[in-house]
Amino acid sequence: MYPTRPRSSLRTAVVWEVVSAALARRAGELGRPVLDVLDTGGGTGNFAVPVARLGHRVTVVDPSPDALFALERRAAEAGVTDLVRALQGDTQTLADLVEPDSVDAVLCHGVLEVVDDPAEALGQLTAGLRKGGLVSLLAANRNGAVLARAIAGHFAEARTVLDDPDGRWGGNDPMPRRFTVEELRALAEGAGLRVAEVHGVRIFADLVPGVLVDTEPGAVEALLALEQAAAAQPAFHAIATQLHLLAELD
Template identity: 35%
Template sequence: MTLSGVDPRLDLCQQRPLERLRFAVTEANLLRHVAPGPQRVLDVAGGNGVEAVRLAALGHEVTVLDPAGAMLSTAIETADALDVADRLHVVQAGALDAPDVFAGHEFDVVLCHNLLHYVDEPGEVLRAVYAPLRDGGLLSLLGPNVDFDPLHAAVRSNDPVEARAALCRDGATVGELVALLAELGVEEVVRYGVRCVSDLMPDVGHDPAFLKQLERLEIALADRMPQLLTARFFHLLARR
């Protein structure tokens, strides 16, 4: 799946090629599971709204939840610039406030991307962001994959000492997150990898044709073993 139908102006939201690639692959993974037609999406800790605006451009109704007012202002400005402001909403609050702010199960999709590795109690945050999800809804979790670090240190930095040290670093593993999801009653969890090979390349450059081919490769690798196990980011999709 490619995202050729997405407004090219969205590239203005994220200038770095690897960042654009992360958003594209994550979105492609997500769209494999999202039901046809417009969905109600909650983007927890959505910050400047890059992912939210992309989904709004595809016709979905997206709410960005974030405690930083300045970031939410940027999300609104970007939505205005891309003519999707009518489908993007913002709420200034933290992830733990989600059950109170969104009483009841309201959303078809909840995104919790690049958040859980920053918190002391990921289980508590998971319970909070899971609460507004309707029965049958989709929860999307994305974060840095600790199993990528030794590979990166050895291949990119040519540093076996650093690679060995990375084996011992703490970090929420995918197995731990799957166990926390099981405690919530989730039965179906699908794992993808995001940026399986791009971060190991010396320089991806800025050539649009090359980057499009790289995007196609990364989307194809996202569900392939063993590449997804050592990707730069893990991506879990769970059905309530």
């Protein structure tokens, strides 16, 4: 089961497959079926609700009250209200919301790009993690942005991304920051994490014209299979829209 509908699952399938399998492994290692999961910036529950449907307890911390309201509604519709807790806050207020050494896994998806200090934010996240706990990091890929701008015909902007310290293509770029694999790995290791797996996300999904996927029979399934097959291959990481790291707290 993917967190979203078939067409949009092209954007989330790889991460969901890795995260759900990792949670199952961790539950087996601990000898208990229910894990405590923190989803920071989890918004409307795109991952939190499916994780709760696996039987785990999920705390979602997000600064948007509207997103948290949508999360609670989605949790109710899925019948997992008792497993999902919504808290308004951000990485700077985590210490007041989450007890140290209290969670088995942390989902940090689309957060490091927008915080003021990624290293500090990641340190706040790992403070609540139990020894051996999991961290799922998903962030925008600098190199993928170079390719995307070039394909769109914005060659000067593509060149700018290469040299910009934050991997941005200009003042109108809506993304505050992008990372390379090496930068994400350094952040994780600086927070005391051991990187176990690296995946490219949306390697092909953002490059293939939507009309092909929407009109060709079986195209969604075939493209999903291709994304999953290529995700762990380092040769494809450079062209992915996003990078996903699965790490563990030593």
